Amino acid sequence: xxxxxxxxxxxxxxxxxxxxxxxxxxxxxxxxxxxxxxxxxxxxxxxxxxxxxxxxxxxxxxxxxxxxxxxxxxxxxxxxxxxxxxxxxxxxxxxxxxxxxxxxxxxxxxxxxxxxxxxxxxxxxxxxxxxxxxxxxxxxxxxxxxxxxxxxxxxxxxxxxxxxxxxxxxxxxxxxxxxxxxxxxxxxxxxxxxxxxxxxxxxxxxxxxxxxxxxxxxxxxxxxxxxxxxxxxxxxxxxxxxxxxxxxxxxxxxxxxxxxxxxxxxxxxxxxxxxxxxxxxxxxxxxxxxxxxxxxxxxxxxxxxxxxxxxxxxxxxxxxxxxxxxxxxxxxxxxxxxxxxxxxxxxxxxxxxxxxxxxxxxxxxxxxxxxxxxxxxxxxxxxxx
Numbered sequence: 001x002x003x004x005x006x007x008x009x010x011x012x013x014x015x016x017x018x019x020x021x022x023x024x025x026x027x028x029x030x031x032x033x034x035x036x037x038x039x040x041x042x043x044x045x046x047x048x049x050x051x052x053x054x055x056x057x058x059x060x061x062x063x064x065x066x067x068x069x070x071x072x073x074x075x076x077x078x079x080x081x082x083x084x085x086x087x088x089x090x091x092x093x094x095x096x097x098x099x100x101x102x103x104x105x106x107x108x109x110x111x112x113x114x115x116x117x118x119x120x121x122x123x124x125x126x127x128x129x130x131x132x133x134x135x136x137x138x139x140x141x142x143x144x145x146x147x148x149x150x151x152x153x154x155x156x157x158x159x160x161x162x163x164x165x166x167x168x169x170x171x172x173x174x175x176x177x178x179x180x181x182x183x184x185x186x187x188x189x190x191x192x193x194x195x196x197x198x199x200x201x202x203x204x205x206x207x208x209x210x211x212x213x214x215x216x217x218x219x220x221x222x223x224x225x226x227x228x229x230x231x232x233x234x235x236x237x238x239x240x241x242x243x244x245x246x247x248x249x250x251x252x253x254x255x256x257x258x259x260x261x262x263x264x265x266x267x268x269x270x271x272x273x274x275x276x277x278x279x280x281x282x283x284x285x286x287x288x289x290x291x292x293x294x295x296x297x298x299x300x301x302x303x304x305x306x307x308x309x310x311x312x313x314x315x316x317x318x319x320x321x322x323x324x325x326x327x328x329x330x331x332x333x334x335x336x337x338x339x340x341x342x343x344x345x346x347x348x349x350x351x352x353x354x355x356x357x358x359x360x361x362x363x364x365x366x367x368x369x370x371x372x373x374x375x376x377x378x379x380x381x382x383x384x385x
Contacts, residue, residue, distance in 0.1 A: 016350025030342040038236040049276035066094025073278040098230040098243035104258040114163035119149035120354030123172040147174040151189040170203040173360040174320040175313020187218040205234035205285035207315040240270040295363040302374040317364040341376040
């Protein structure tokens with residue numbers, strides 16, 4: 001009865017990131033630089049708060065948009081860190097991770113035939129959600145601009161069918177960041193247009209060379225921007241699955257309906273852990289960020305010494321070096337590196353066709369792992385040369 005399955009679902013492919021990470025498990029002694037998961041444990045005080053919630057039997061449903069005190073804490077965090085102002089009662093939703101936040105947002109604003117603009121290369125999780133809503137992804141090639149989507153690159157792709165633009169900065173897979181001037185240029189382009197912007201800011205606490213700026217703080221963009229964030233990267237809480245949407249009330253009141261019928265509410269225990277993270281763990285990301293800076297500098301220096309061309313990441317924990325000079329496709333390079341040196345990276349074509357000719361390296365791993373991996377990288381590259 002497979003012919004009865006939704007055709008849009010059948011057309012979706014498993015993420016290239018997951019394909020490679022799953023494959024690695026079949027290789028003995030392989031070093032993996034694939035998954036964007038912090039290697040730090042969730043801070044102890046957050047774990048303690050979660051255990052206390054379990055012991056107190058706080059295991060019932062919460063309000064659909066999340067516990068009021070958690071929405072208050074999330075609102076205060078976004079305001080204090082980034083100057084974002086959202087009413088906790090009506091403009092903040094607690095979701096089951098940033099992925100579900102993206103899902104309910106797109107299902108709220110998209111209809112069949114709508115176009116969604118994406119900067120390529122980009123994280124592969126967006127396009128399937130767009131297609132499941134009947135939308136049409138429209139990619140903008142950012143390779144000539146250091147992987148930054150600018151107003152100048154964006155404007156030619158806007159049509160009367162454009163419903164939404166998705167931004168992800170700091171970027172997965174490139175680690176690039178849009179600064180305040182670049183975002184202001186984009187705001188001027190969009191201020192008179194009836195187009196939504198989804199600003200995925202999940203890496204906002206991991207910017208290394210300056211403050212994080214959200215498009216929603218510029219001009220009238222708050223009225224048309226949905227900010228997505230969460231605790232997976234900032235507090236090393238990937239498995240807790242806590243995300244947030246920050247959006248104007250006229251939009252949030254409809255998003256929460258999709259959320260309600262999708263998951264009812266986020267896990268109550270995870271919400272209590274998140275409350276601790278956003279009140280007594282406001283700066284939990286700082287020591288992790290310092291470690292990532294050290295790791296970034298080490299991997300960047302080693303790659304440039306080996307002759308790789310790449311832009312130095314300003315945030316997140318990824319590098320996206322070019323491999324074009326080796327004459328191999330990104331998948332061929334990835335598999336050859338894995339077979340010969342037991343080092344796993346992600347082929348660039350996992351991040352759209354505009355990622356071909358690159359590989360993604362995650363440096364969310366210990367220095368010990370990174371040192372071993374870069375030594376093997378060197379041996380591999382010298383063999384190719």
